[in-house]
Amino acid sequence: xxxxxxxxxxxxxGERGPAVALTALRRDYTVHAKADGARRRxxxxxxxxxxxxxxxxxGEAVGFVGANGAGKSTTIKMMTGILxxxxxxxxxxxxxxxxxxxxxxxxIGVVFGQRSQxxxxxxxxxxxxxxxxxxxxxxxxxRARLDRLVxxxxxxxxxxxxxxxxxxxxxxxxxxxxxxxxxxxxxILDEPTIGLDMVSKEGLRRFLTEDRAERGTTLFLTTHDMSxxxxxxxxxxxxxxxxxxxxxxxxxLRESLGAPRELILDLASPREEPLRVPPGAQCAGIxxxxxxxxxxxxxxxxxxxxxxxxxxxxxxxxxxxxxEPAIEDLVRRISAQER
Amino acid sequence: MADRASRLDxxxxxxxxxxxxxxxxxxxxxxxxxxxxxxxxxxALLVIVEFIELWVILSQVGVFGGMTLTQVxxxxxxxxxxxxxxxxxxxxxxxxxxxxxxxRLETLLIRPVPLLLQLSSLDLSLRRIGRIAVGLAMYxxxxxxxxxxPGAADLVLAILAPLxxxxxxSALFVAxxxxxxxxxDGREFANAFTYGGxxxxxxxxxVFGAPxxxxxxxxxxxxxxxxxxxxxxxxxxxxxxxPQWTGWLGLPAAILLWTATALLWRAGVRRYTGAGG
Amino acid sequence: xxxxxxILTATFRQHTTYRTATxxxxxxxxxxxxxxxxxxxxxxxxxxxxxxxxxxxxxxxYVWLGQALLAPIEAFGTREVAARVHQGDxxxxxxxxxxxxxxxxxxxxxxxxxxxxxxxxxxxxIGALLTGLALPEDPLSYPLGxxxxxxxxxxxxxxxxxxxxxxxWILETRGLTVLYNSVMNLLSGFLIPxxxxxxxxxxxxxxxxxxxMVQTPIDVLSGRVGPASAIGLIGVxxxxxxxxxxxxAVMLRAGARSLEVQGG
Numbered sequence: 001x002x003x004x005x006x007x008x009x010x011x012x013x014g015e016r017g018p019a020v021a022l023t024a025l026r027r028d029y030t031v032h033a034k035a036d037g038a039r040r041r042x043x044x045x046x047x048x049x050x051x052x053x054x055x056x057x058x059g060e061a062v063g064f065v066g067a068n069g070a071g072k073s074t075t076i077k078m079m080t081g082i083l084x085x086x087x088x089x090x091x092x093x094x095x096x097x098x099x100x101x102x103x104x105x106x107x108i109g110v111v112f113g114q115r116s117q118x119x120x121x122x123x124x125x126x127x128x129x130x131x132x133x134x135x136x137x138x139x140x141x142x143r144a145r146l147d148r149l150v151x152x153x154x155x156x157x158x159x160x161x162x163x164x165x166x167x168x169x170x171x172x173x174x175x176x177x178x179x180x181x182x183x184x185x186x187x188i189l190d191e192p193t194i195g196l197d198m199v200s201k202e203g204l205r206r207f208l209t210e211d212r213a214e215r216g217t218t219l220f221l222t223t224h225d226m227s228x229x230x231x232x233x234x235x236x237x238x239x240x241x242x243x244x245x246x247x248x249x250x251x252x253l254r255e256s257l258g259a260p261r262e263l264i265l266d267l268a269s270p271r272e273e274p275l276r277v278p279p280g281a282q283c284a285g286i287x288x289x290x291x292x293x294x295x296x297x298x299x300x301x302x303x304x305x306x307x308x309x310x311x312x313x314x315x316x317x318x319x320x321x322x323x324e325p326a327i328e329d330l331v332r333r334i335s336a337q338e339r
Numbered sequence: 340m341a342d343r344a345s346r347l348d349x350x351x352x353x354x355x356x357x358x359x360x361x362x363x364x365x366x367x368x369x370x371x372x373x374x375x376x377x378x379x380x381x382x383a384l385l386v387i388v389e390f391i392e393l394w395v396i397l398s399q400v401g402v403f404g405g406m407t408l409t410q411v412x413x414x415x416x417x418x419x420x421x422x423x424x425x426x427x428x429x430x431x432x433x434x435x436x437x438x439x440x441x442x443r444l445e446t447l448l449i450r451p452v453p454l455l456l457q458l459s460s461l462d463l464s465l466r467r468i469g470r471i472a473v474g475l476a477m478y479x480x481x482x483x484x485x486x487x488x489p490g491a492a493d494l495v496l497a498i499l500a501p502l503x504x505x506x507x508x509s510a511l512f513v514a515x516x517x518x519x520x521x522x523x524d525g526r527e528f529a530n531a532f533t534y535g536g537x538x539x540x541x542x543x544x545x546v547f548g549a550p551x552x553x554x555x556x557x558x559x560x561x562x563x564x565x566x567x568x569x570x571x572x573x574x575x576x577x578x579x580x581x582p583q584w585t586g587w588l589g590l591p592a593a594i595l596l597w598t599a600t601a602l603l604w605r606a607g608v609r610r611y612t613g614a615g616g
Numbered sequence: 617x618x619x620x621x622x623i624l625t626a627t628f629r630q631h632t633t634y635r636t637a638t639x640x641x642x643x644x645x646x647x648x649x650x651x652x653x654x655x656x657x658x659x660x661x662x663x664x665x666x667x668x669x670x671x672x673x674x675x676x677x678y679v680w681l682g683q684a685l686l687a688p689i690e691a692f693g694t695r696e697v698a699a700r701v702h703q704g705d706x707x708x709x710x711x712x713x714x715x716x717x718x719x720x721x722x723x724x725x726x727x728x729x730x731x732x733x734x735x736x737x738x739x740x741x742i743g744a745l746l747t748g749l750a751l752p753e754d755p756l757s758y759p760l761g762x763x764x765x766x767x768x769x770x771x772x773x774x775x776x777x778x779x780x781x782x783x784x785w786i787l788e789t790r791g792l793t794v795l796y797n798s799v800m801n802l803l804s805g806f807l808i809p810x811x812x813x814x815x816x817x818x819x820x821x822x823x824x825x826x827x828x829m830v831q832t833p834i835d836v837l838s839g840r841v842g843p844a845s846a847i848g849l850i851g852v853x854x855x856x857x858x859x860x861x862x863x864x865a866v867m868l869r870a871g872a873r874s875l876e877v878q879g880g
Contacts, residue, residue, distance in 0.1 A: 077445070080448075080449050081448065081449070081612070082445050082448050082449065082612060083612055084612050084613045098612050101448065101449075101612075102451045102452070102453070103451070105449050105450055105451040106451045108449075110449045112442075112445070112446060114442075115442050115443065115445065115446055116446070117446045117449075119363070119461075122363065126363055126366075129359065129363065130359060130360060130363050131450075132351075132359075133351055133355065133356045133359030133360060134356060134360070134450050134451060134452045135451060136350070136351040136352075136356060136451075137351065138347065138348050138349060138350060138351060139346065139347040139348070139349065140347040140348050143347075377788070377791035377792070378788070378790060378791040378794075379791075380791070380795075381790075381791035381792070381794040381795040381798075382791075382794065384795055384798065385794055385795070385798040388798040388799060388801075388802050389798065389802075389807075391802055391807075391817075392655075392802070392807040392808050395808055395812050395813055395814070395817075396655070396659045396808065396812070398814060399659070399663060399667055399668065399812060400659055400662040400663045400667070401662075402662065403658065403659060403662055404658060466791070522636055522640070523636070524634060524635075524636035524637040524640065525636050525637070525639075525640040526637075526640070527637060527640040527641045527643075527644045528639075528640035528643055528644060529640075530644045531643055531644040531647040531648070535644070535647050535648060535651060538648065538651050539651055542651075542655060545658075546654055546655055546658040547651075547654045547658075548654060551650060551651070551654055
């Protein structure tokens with residue numbers, strides 16, 4: 001069965017071209033601000049996005065990362081038709097976003113992590129009914145899709161609760177379901193896991209991966225959480241100062257930077273001497289009287305399973321966690337290399 | 340079974356979509372019963388309290404703007420009914436500036452539904468039915484008390500007038516919302532035309548001096564909402580600028596105003612996507 | 617005392633930055649003034665030049681002074697305290713070293729003095745140009761008038777506060793706010809002078825604090841009431857401030873206790 005029930009008026013348009021094509025994209029804001037000590041407010045032009053070029057093929061999954069103010073949100077606004085570029089060209093699913101905003105809205109699903117798209121005072125279920133009507137889904141299409149989303153995102157426990165009473169994790173799963181209800185070809189997630197606990201994050205990531213595998217959707221994701229990118233995307237694009245600073249596979253990025261990750265092990269019984277580690281890894285510290293061992297390793301040389309296999313031969317592991325290099329660190333290194 | 344299957348696969352046209360949007364709001368508000376009843380009563384009382392102003396004046400002077408108390412009540416009831424209907428359907432469009440500030444407008448823009456339809460349905464406030472109910476009761480009651488003996492044309496106008504008036508006020512609300520795309524802090528500015536228009540519409544138009552009368556007829560067609568239709572229904576002569584036959588101008592004025600408003604709204608949304616809020 | 621003064625001046629300064637909103641307010645205020653003046657003047661004209669002691673000039677003055685007071689007394693009500701009660705922020709307010717009522721009154725005075733200067737005076741000037749204004753003969757009326765405005769703002773603040781504090785017990789106070797403000801607009805004499813009321817309505821109005829909010833300062837400032845009677849009206853205003861202050865303090869206490877019971 002066709003999983004995409006969206007009644008596209010001109011299917012040819014939606015099928016043509018890459019998922020996202022941004023060419024020499026630029027966006028300026030005029031800010032009226034009063035300088036310190038000045039009497040009058042002066043207009044100042046701020047360039048949020050500066051000559052950004054990016055092509056994303058259909059079916060790709062891209063992590064779009066950068067520090068605050070790097071131009072991520074502005075780019076998403078231009079991709080979704082909320083904002084007109086100052087210059088340059090945007091094509092999303094072959095459409096011009098601002099001119100064809102409403103048609104495009106049927107083909108893309110957007111989650112703004114900071115802003116709810118659900119109806120605050122209504123039960124979660126009702127939000128899906130309204131959105132189903134907005135996307136003109138037939139009753140059958142809506143039910144089938146909702147069943148899938150409820151199962152995949154584990155929504156059944158709170159479908160009948162008003163959105164304002166949901167926990168952040170529950171609400172976020174609801175937001176993702178709302179964005180995916182109309183089976184969009186391109187899914188844009190703006191900080192989807194911000195403020196979520198580990199369990200919610202994991203559930204969300206698992207479902208997004210599954211849904212993408214089933215439907216072959218294109219995924220575009222901004223995040224501060226490096227493990228989001230790791231779990232969801234194959235390709236990472238780093239923006240800095242409104243332009244692309246790095247574009248390539250995540251593994252390559254790690255390699256080229258040699259950014260280390262840290263595995264933190266809690267052993268079942270204390271062990272004072274360091275664990276023997278394979279090449280590419282090193283002991284970074286032993287704490288808590290030999291219970292906690294920190295192992296630093298570079299992601300390019302060594303995978304976590306290989307490392308774990310070698311370590312678990314030497315000691316019983318009670319608990320473990322993985323510390324990722326912060327996005328801000330990566331961006332800083334990238335910028336430093338560029339200059 | 341075949342019936343059930345066809346219901347499941349029935350395509351959702353624009354009308355069913357709109358019905359689903361409005362229906363969801365109506366269900367959600369009816370669920371807060373106690374506060375809803377208080378709100379409803381508050382709105383109803385508001386209409387009555389505001390009428391006391393005219394009633395006090397008329398108890399002192401007898402005839403006001405060429406009309407008796409009963410005739411003024413026709414004007415007041417008709418205008419309140421029209422304003423109430425418009426307020427119900429489009430009153431929340433006035434909130435544009437707060438939607439822009441909170442960023443909620445962005446979430447509305449990424450949906451495949453016209454912005455205006457979303458704004459109209461998504462914050463529908465049923466408490467405004469209180470105003471509509473009192474307005475309707477006053478309008479019908481006062482017409483009957485004034486000895487309304489309708490011909491066919493009068494009857495058509497009696498039914499058409501509240502609807503045309505509602506369309507005029509609706510256009511004013513939407514224009515007020517559209518202006519906020521330019522003047523984000525200028526919400527009060529628009530009140531002069533929406534609530535000010537209502538104030539003028541609920542008053543006999545002959546009360547106003549010629550410049551004001553002209554402004555509130557040709558620029559903001561407030562006198563055409565209730566006063567001039569009442570002149571026709573009650574068969575009264577009109578003052579300068581507003582002969583009796585202008586009572587039929589409500590609908591054409593509404594169409595004109597809506598055309599201008601639709602253009603303004605589109606330009607406003609374009610300005611937003613251009614400037615980025 | 618110094619901290620209250622700082623709050624007052626900070627609120628005043630904050631409002632000076634809302635320039636578009638102020639201009640919009642002046643425009644709308646003047647438009648409503650014109651509409652209201654038209655209605656009252658037509659009524660006086662219909663009555664043959666004078667209506668219950670009001671001449672055309674006095675009625676016009678009445679309207680423009682009323683428009684000038686509209687923003688300072690915040691005749692459409694405020695919702696901040698009610699919102700803070702509902703969101704539970706009021707618990708924090710009650711823990712502050714400042715008095716709860718004092719804190720909000722300082723903010724109110726800061727706002728109101730800005731409103732009076734920026735939103736009140738321009739419509740008065742427009743009114744003076746368009747219809748002329750009746751001015752008091754006795755110079756003493758001016759300082760007394762300023763005093764009655766300050767007291768009127770205080771009475772209005774306390775009345776509004778009582779409505780807001782009802783949020784401790786009522787889940788949704790919007791209906792109450794709407795109702796209170798529509799009754800206040802009528803009985804304060806904002807819409808029409810209370811002397812035009814039929815006797816029974818006038819009697820009701822006189823037993824409420826509402827005339828102290830609008831009718832009193834207008835009467836004193838327009839010179840309709842001489843300095844001697846003004847002193848009496850100031851006494852009435854002060855009495856209402858005491859009564860409302862007591863009521864607000866009692867409500868605040870009971871509300872704080874109900875917070876403790878809920879553990880909020």
